[in-house]
Amino acid sequence: MNRPASLLFRAITGCLVFAGVASMQAQTPTGEMDMQHKASVPSTTLKVTGLDGKETTYSAAELKAMPHKTIAVYNEHAKANESYSGVPLTELLAKAGAPTGEKLRGKGFLLYVVAEGTDHYKVVYSIDETDPANHAGDVIVADTLNGEAIAADGAFKLVSSEDKRPARWVRNLSAITLKSAE
Ligand SMILES: Nc1nc2c(c(=O)[nH]1)N[C@H]1C(S)=C(S)[C@@H](COP(=O)(O)O)O[C@H]1N2
Ligand SMILES: [Mo]
Secondary structure (H helix, E strand, C coil): CEEEEHHHHHHHHHHHHHHHHHHHHHHHHCHHCCCCCCCCCCCCCEEEECCCCEEEEEEHHHHHCCCCEEEEEEECCCEEEEEEEEEEHHHHHHHHHCCCHHHHCHHHHHEEEEEEEEECCEEEEECCHHHHCCCCCCEEEEEEEECCCCCCCCCCCCEEECCCCHHHHHCCCCEEEECCCC
16 A cells, blocks of 8 residues: 555544444443433323224223232332232223234234333333233233322333333333234
8 A cells, every 4th residue: 555545544444433433422322221210291191092093091090990900020220129000901902902812813913012101202012912811921001009109100100020121111101002013
């Protein structure tokens, strides 16, 4: 390589290294582990949308009146054992027309749920994961934590017993939407 070419080469590799380091640093603040628990708008109602687009909105009182299940979980974020009580998500999905139990078969396994909080944080659960008749564990729309209303984080929090970290536990849960991957 002659001298001007080698200088050009060094300038280009220098830029590439700089860009690489800059993009690595830019990724750090978006890293999941760095997310802070920010206060957001408390959820007051839960909108459930079926595959047909039909919406049902539940108030806290309506959900409170439905059969509850209590689950014991370890919150890896809070480093604490917690007891949540709430309505099994499968009950709400069944009311929205989703197949459950032995009726869940074939293309039914392409169904999934998008759960969203008031801050628009969204997660996905496959329908199979939400159905204790087909899958180990529970996914509940919790309205109490250790016997107390989940006041600071809205009326509802989606909690799953099988997740090892609470990243899919949606605080201020406000919407559940049933969708199909096909
Ligand atoms: N609505 C909402 N729920 C959320 C999040 C969020 O940003 N918004 N973050 C998730 C993540 S990544 C984690 S680790 C846990 C942390 O919950 P905690 O701060 O209540 O321990 O909440 C989960 N649920
Ligand atoms: Mo997280």
